Amino acid sequence: MKSVQEIKETIKQSILIDRLELEDITAEEINDEDALFGSGLGLDSVEALDVVAGIEEEFGIKIQGIPQEEIQKHFYSVETLAQFVSEKLQESVSA
């Protein structure tokens, strides 16, 4: 089982930097609390969906089809997203 810290690193490097190809920033420079959307990293709704696909691929969990409101809640920052992934991973283990 991956620790929350490991999950955060994977999100930053594999998803935000490699998959979304964020420019002019490195994984180390992304703060856990930075807003992913709007004034933070500036992701848009289509990129949010690509984060969903990235999470599924990286962590082997199924989250596609979750409502927009859930995305807004859990995808606020790397911190909230990592917590969400961690919970999903635990669910998949206990299930």
Place this chain on the structure above:
Amino acid sequence: MKQRERIVVTGVGIICGLGGNKDEVIANMKKNQTGIGTVKSFATDKFLSSMGAEVKDYNPSQYFSAQEEDSYDRCAQYAIIAAKEALQDSGLELGQVGSERVGLSLGTCNGGINSLEVQGRMNNLDQHLTKRYPFFQQGDDVASFFGVQGPVNTINTACAASGNAIGYAYDMIAEGYADVMIAGGSDSMSLSVYAGFNSLQALSPVPCSPYNKRFGLSLGEGAAFVVMETLSSALERGAHIYAEICGYGLSVDAYHATAPEPKGRGIKLAVEIALENAGLDKTKVGYVNTHGTGTKANDPAELIGLRSIFGEDEFKKLPISSSKAYFGHNLGAAASIEYVSTLLAMQEGFLPATLHLEEKREGCEDANIIGNEMLECSPEFFLCNNSAFGGHNASIVSRNWKVSQTEEKTIDVPKQTRVGIVGMGLINSLGTFQSGALPQVFQTEKASKECEFQLKKYDANLYERRMNRLAQFSIGAADLALRDASITVDDSNAMQIGLIYGTSRGSLESSLKYLEGILEKGPEYASSIYFPDMVLNSTAGKVAMKLGVKGYGTSLSTGGNDGLASALYGYEAIKKGIQAYCLVGAGDEFSPLATEVDHVLGLNESIYPLAEGSCFLVLADLDQAKEQGLRVYSELKGFGSTFGGSQGDSQQLERAVNTALERSGLSMDDIGFVYYSTLSLTDTVATTKQVLDGLVADRSIPVVSFDQYLGYAESTSSLVQMYMAAESIFAQAHSGQAELEAAAAAQETANPAIPPRAKHGLIVGSSTNGNYIAAVLSAIE
């Protein structure tokens, strides 16, 4: 007052999830049946939906010989089947009309994608299969199948493409380029496209129900075509008339890659332009067949747009419906399938319904949606609207001939506007240029035609992450052209500036990333960020968005003279007074997948180095531009457009030239130089040069291709010739001549490309499949 012929539809053909021909389709519509069911073409278990409207029990051998079946992608196959039915229905014999007076326009969202994805790899591609892939190949295959030799064009504005193709056909007849046009659209079910919509979470788990509480769309596949001709010819031969096409409109949102502008601004403008073009008051419209996909983003936005056109009270009374619950969203074929099925319903006195409508969703409650069952109603006039990724919209205004006929064969048209070139932008291996590239061309010793332009360095505000190089070149060149014309885009003029873009392939760099991702990771992990670039109009959409251009707009593919095809389209839009200004452009980009396609086209043996970059011109209402004190480089006098079906068709090349001359009111003796671009293969270039030399006869004027200096760029080269011609003519009329000669002198001998005191120049561009476009440019008197 000048008059033009009325244009009518005298034949229809259709193949889609609801039926394999027009009789099956209307029979199933009357039974309120849907063609949406479980997809059989590929496994859907890892997707959010398994729904789709596939053509049932498709058996190509029922329609094609083994050799034909092998030559055509599924997209072209569906198109041929529908076009054949439409021709039979019309009763027209192409031989009697004369194939030179018959043209074809086809709209497609995904072209021959099946032929690419079936290979399961993105390198070492199979030559034969890959030849069937390009977007322009679909239109060209259908044109060749029927042997048409008039104007041929493949419109690539995604989900609005076939509505736009019908509009283009209307222009071609109205402006006298053709007497008969075959027009429609086609797209086939594709795993990579399905995966893309899945990644965007746009698919409905159950058959779609536009405007309903439940969100989501269902994909479909198929084709529909119409045969269009003049009212006089239809009446003369006693043909059955379905409808008069009274006019059409286009627009570009300049808002988002996939979502419509939330207030429906784009579709509103397309409808407004269509109504004006048709000379019809909005109160006469009795039905609107809407785009209505079923998605959260589309449906309410579209209705807001319509509400703002018709007014709250009138909108509530106006019957509308989306037909997509019958046969799904057919993407590039959506508009034509919806148009043809609407005509079929009207023949029986009905209007199409939106099936599966239970409870109208928020924002749609006040709409008079025809739900679940066709409505017995025969309006005189109706609209068919469609909107697309990239922000392109199309609206067609038609008269329901069954209940509303007119004896008047012609209608008055307003005075035609003169068209001038007022701005130029060019980005290539030599650098970035507004005007002023001509003298530089001869000084180059650079062998590589790779373009080093980076938009981020040029203007970081115009750049965004992951922007492919095609978009970077094109935004840069368009920006340069606008600056050259001293036009600043703001709210006051954004909707008066059009944008027409030509691209044979779009960004294959982005397509490759998307398709490789699917191959490596699986379709369930498809990239939602690269999927929107799979549609070729994504580049035009980005240019519009970044520069804030919100007027008339489209994107097209011809496979070699795309740039000139854009200029022709923009010229007609200004001539008719639709827009005061219009950006026309084209672009090309190197990538590993592009190299594979080059190989298939034989371009690995190109006699000139292959090149990348972009070229844009700003066309304008010449008189208005002069009044505003803008510099006018040259006047666009006229165009010719023909199709030969293969490279080196001397006859069609000559005919394109003669048509352009005739439409310009000039003869070959008036022409001072000829600039041309053609597929850069030894034989093709030699044949083209020979034909043009023959037309020039014993007059010693330059017949030159700038491709020999700048390299061959499939989509852009033909427009670059026009750029050089405009500059050459302008320089000669002004003080620049000395500089040009100095530059030429520096190159050993006097440069043969720049003739002294030429008043008129001829530009010729041709494609890999023998699409020929010629244009005449003249000095400003």
